[in-house]
Amino acid sequence: MLTRLSSGAAGLACSLAMLVASGCATTANNPRDPYEGFNRAMFAVNEGLDVVVKPIAQGYDAVAPLPVRVVIGNFFGNIWDVWTAANNLLQGKGEEALSDVGRVLINSTVGIGGAFDVAGEMGLTKHSEDFGQTLGKWGVGTGPYFYWPFIGPRTMRDTFGWMVDVTVGPVWGVSDMALRNSLVGTRYVDVRASLLPSDKLVEEAAFDKYNYIREAYLQHRRSVVFDGELPHEDLEPDSEK
C-alpha cells in the first residue's frame, strides 16, 4: 500500500507539475526555479508530513543503538553499491566501478549480507552514484528545480534519474508486499534519522528554509556530478574586497 501511495503521490505531483507548467503564470523570480509557487506548496506539504515522520525518526534514533543503525545503513548501502558500480561504468569510470563491485562481493560475503562494511575497512572507499549523476556526466542539463512530497528536492533531470534508480533497485522488486513495505519504510526512517542533526542547523541558519534547501541541493548535486572536483567558481562579480 505504501508503494501505491508513494507512486500515486509522485504521479499526482508530476501531473500537477505539468498543469503548472502549461497553465498558470508563476512568479518566475528565479530562472532556476520557475515553478517556485508549486514547489513552495509541496514544501509545505512535506513539512506537514514531517510532523508525523520526524517523531518516528527520533524514536528510531533514540531506541536503535548505533551499531544497529550502522548495520541497517550498511545493508542498504551495500545494495546501493551495485547500482553505483553500474553508474560508474556508464560514466566511464572503470576503476571506481571495479572497486564498487569489489565492495559488493566482499561485503555480501565476509560482511555477512552487507551488514558490515569490511571492504571500507580494507580501503575500498564507498562511492555514491545515481542515475541522475550519470545523466549529468553525459551532459544532460538539470532542468528546472522541483520539490516533491515524500522524496523532497530534485531537479527535472534528477527526478527522472530517481525514477530509474527506483525501477532498477531490488528493494522495490521484492514480490512480498509486506516485506517490501517494511524495507521501504525502514529505509525512509533511517534516512530521516540521519538528517536529524542537520534539522537544528537549518532551522537556525536559514532565513528562508525553502530557499536554503534549494540552494544547498543545487550546489550539492552540481558538486557530486563532478565528484567534488568542480573548480571553485570565481565568486566575485567585481574585484571589490
Next chain:
Amino acid sequence: MKFLLSLLFGLFLFLPPATAQQLAPDALVRQVTEDVLTVVRQDKDIQSGNTRKAIDLVETKVLPYFNFQRMTALAVGRDWSKATPDQKQRLSEEFKTLLVRTYSNALTAYKNQTVVYKPLRMQPDDRNVVVRTEVVQPGSKPVQLDYSLEKQDESWKVYDVIVAGVSLVTNYRDTFGQEVRNKGIDGLLTMLVERNKQLAAGKK
C-alpha cells in the same frame, strides 16, 4: 598517547600567533582542525550539547583565521559596493555572529569523526587556494569539507567553507540579494540583527 597529545596541545598554545599564520594553507587548516578536534574529543560538555562552550572554542581557535569581511562581501554580492564603510563593518559583524552561532552547533554533534587531509594542489605564487579535507565517520559516507583561503600579506585567511559541495557563502547569496532588493542594505542589516537576537535569546 593522551599525555603526548596534551603536550602538543600545550606547545601550540605557546606558539606566537604570527608563526601559526605563516604556515602554508594546508598546514594551517590541519593544525587548527586537529587543535579543535583535540579539545572536542576531551570535552564532554560540548559533546552533550553545550553550544556556549562550542562557540567559545570557535571564537578562540578558529575565528582568527577567517576573513569575515570578505565572506560577507561575497555573500552580499554586487550590492556590497553600495554599502557605506560603517554598514560593511556592521554587516560583517552580524554575519560572523550568525555563522559562529549556527555552525558551532556542528561541533556538539561530534561522534568519533576523523579528518582526512587531501594533498594540496598549489603553485608557489598562488594567493588563492582550496584546501580539501574529508570528514570520516564510522557507518556513514565521508563528507567533503573544503576551505577557500586567500593570502593577505603573509598570512592565509579562510573566506569560504564548502560542505559536501555546498558553499556557505553562496548559500546565503539568494536570500541576501533578495533582502537588499526589497529593503536595501539597512533592511539586510536589520534581518541579520533580528535573527542574532532570536538565536541569543534561545540559547542557554
